[in-house]
Amino acid sequence: MxxxxxxxxxxxxxxxxxxxxxxxxxxxxxxxxxxxxxxxxxxxPEALKQQLTAKMASLAWNHYPDFHNTALKALIAQQANVTSENILLGNGSSQLIQQIVSCFSKVFSTAILESPTFTFYHQVCQNERMSYKEWILSPNTGFDLASFPQVTEPALVVLTSPNNPTGATLPLAELQTLLEKHPECVFVIDEAYGDFGGETALSLVQHYANLLVLRTFSKGYGLPSVRFGYAAGNAALIQLVKKYTIPFTVNCFTEVIVSEALTNAExxxxxxxxxxxxxxxxxxxxxxxxxxxxxxxxxxxxxxxxxxxxxxxxxxxxxxxxxxxxxxxxxxxxxxxxxxxxxxxxxxxxxxxxxxxxxxxxxxxxxxxxxxxxxx
Ligand SMILES: Cc1ncc(COP(=O)(O)O)c(C=O)c1O
Incomplete structure (x- = not known):
């Protein structure tokens, strides 16, 4: 011991x-x-909060934010090593989850979720009348490709890695096997906890037309109050999901804080x-x-x-x-x-x-x- x-x-x-x-x-x-x-x-730290608050105070509060959040999107694209066309910003990743499921419920009639998973996925699928099959994760081995459900029709596949609530991760090589085996499916890899561990699938975004990666600033960045997340994916997929965007989901105060989180050395x-x-x-x-x-x-x-x-x-x-x-x-x-x-x-x-x-x-x-x- x-x-x-x-x-x-x-x-x-x-x-x-x-x-x-x-x-x-x-x-x-x-x-x-x-x-x-x-x-x-x-x-x-208090001093950092004061710096950010001063930047927010210097904005014109009587104007709408930039409709496309152009500057922040470019910064996120740079961080994710993709282009702005590959990025969709959201009011936390929950909002993007809702938007993605809502969009693909019109394209596919079924989804595949891991079990267990973040319970919000069940709620959104139910709300969008989207049936789902489950990929049962083993308590010992986690993601086991052999038990991936049979795909009988094109589906939205949503996987959280690291998984919530187990913390298990899906190795990138296994994700690639799935992406290649099922090009008719769209895969969403929710990396809400990706700052803490596991391999990120962001590097695959330019190579697979059927992949969306979700990231949030609520966990590793410690900013759940700010409500910011993004999806990275093939430009055509991003364009499709974008059609379901509510205008101005990312406000100008969020823009300031997230930009600072990415550029301020402190x-x-x-x-x-x-x-x-x-x-x-x-x-x-x-x-x-x-x-x-x-x-x-x-x-x-x-x-x-x-x-x-x-x-x-x-x-x-x-x-x-x-x-x-x-x-x-x-x-x-x-x-x-x-x-x-x-x-x-x-x-x-x-x-x-x-x-x-x-x-x-x-x-x-x-x-x-x-x-x-x-x-x-
Ligand atoms: C797996 C997973 N995805 C997404 C979220 C939503 O995060 P947020 O909406 O704060 O970005 C959570 C929150 O707990 C989560 O556990």
């Missing part, structure tokens, strides 16, 4: 876990830990450091949790995103932990039955969760022993 000291993680993270009452501030249960919607825990440094910190902490917490997991209690899946999925095999333990988390005001996601999804928060928050998990397991075990003794 690894001890904290043996694990290859930065010293500041190790230090925060090798806690004593002297080295870590005691959390009161009043502090809510927001570990339920895959946000980053780090807000922008912003870039801050964002990159946060991703590094979150990824280090994710891998460290994964090891700590995996050490206490057993076949009878729960398992935790390796993840390339900013969250970990825990699958419980003991329902009582699951319910006890749920109760303990709620009582301690720790919010986590419950995307699947007997599972919880834990967003990687601060070191202190992760420490609270790991401590509570271990405590709940110990209590659960001693209760089980007592019950056994009484029954015998």
């Amino acid at each position: 690894n001890s904290i000291a043996q694990l290859a993680v930065p010293r500041e993270i190790r230090k925060s876990f090798a806690f004593t009452p002297q080295t870590i501030s005691v959390e009161t249960p009043e502090t809510v830990a927001r570990l339920h919607c895959n946000e980053t825990p780090f807000d922008l 912003f870039i440094k801050f964002q990159q450091a946060n991703i590094q910190r979150i990824n280090n902490l994710r891998d460290f917490v994964y090891q700590l949790i995996d050490e206490v997991a057993t076949p009878h209690t729960f398992s935790v899946q390796p993840s390339a995103a900013n969250f970990l999925l825990l699958r419980f095999h003991d329902e009582d333990l699951y319910n006890n932990l749920k109760f303990a988390l709620q009582a301690n005001r720790i919010l986590v996601g419950y995307p699947l039955q007997n599972c919880l999804r834990l967003t990687i928060g601060t070191e202190v928050e992760m420490h609270r969760v790991v401590r509570l998990l271990k405590k709940t397991m110990a209590q659960h075990k001693s209760r089980a022993i007592e019950t056994n003794v009484v029954c015998n």
Whole structure:
């Protein structure tokens, strides 16, 4: 078994876990830990916010934004290594998801979604009256090409990589196999968590006419409040989806903040450091949790995103932990039955969760022993 000291993680993270009452501030249960919607825990520094606010104040608020968001689109295209024709901007990737499904529900009668996936896809398909088949992901191996559903007619295929809620990734070579095998289908690769890990499919956009890649600034860039995402794809596909755009979905304040996120050295440094910190902490917490997991209690899946999925095999333990988390005001996601999804928060928050998990397991075990003794 690894001890904290043996694990290859930065010293500041190790230090925060090798806690004593002297080295870590005691959390009161009043502090809510927001570990339920895959946000980053780090807000922008105050000075940077002031700089951005000054830029927003200097704009003419009485004018519409540029209809095509030309400058921002060019910046995004440069970042994604494509041309502006390959880019469609949106009010968060949720808006683009809605737009893409709405568009292709008029072209195809069916979709293929992974299972599990981001639940919004189910909602949008249902709203658009688009039936879907599911590609069942294995808890152990993730995406397995052998189990890809039979394609009997052209379809919209939507895959999230890293997957929400498991954190599993689809290797680029496997995506290429699918794109080539099914040129009659349009593939949407949702890379909402792509800043944290996995291979990006952006480099394939110029080579495949049936591929759309979705990215958001809500996760790795830490800007869910700003509402910005984009789709990159073949110019003809982008043109088709664009027909379903509501005018001015990207406002001029969003333009300012996103441009700064891509060009301001201080912003870039801050964002990159946060991703590094979150990824280090994710891998460290994964090891700590995996050490206490057993076949009878729960398992935790390796993840390339900013969250970990825990699958419980003991329902009582699951319910006890749920109760303990709620009582301690720790919010986590419950995307699947007997599972919880834990967003990687601060070191202190992760420490609270790991401590509570271990405590709940110990209590659960001693209760089980007592019950056994009484029954015998
Ligand atoms: C897989 C996935 N795609 C898209 C989104 C939507 O992100 P946003 O609309 O904030 O860009 C989320 C949000 O949690 C997500 O998990």
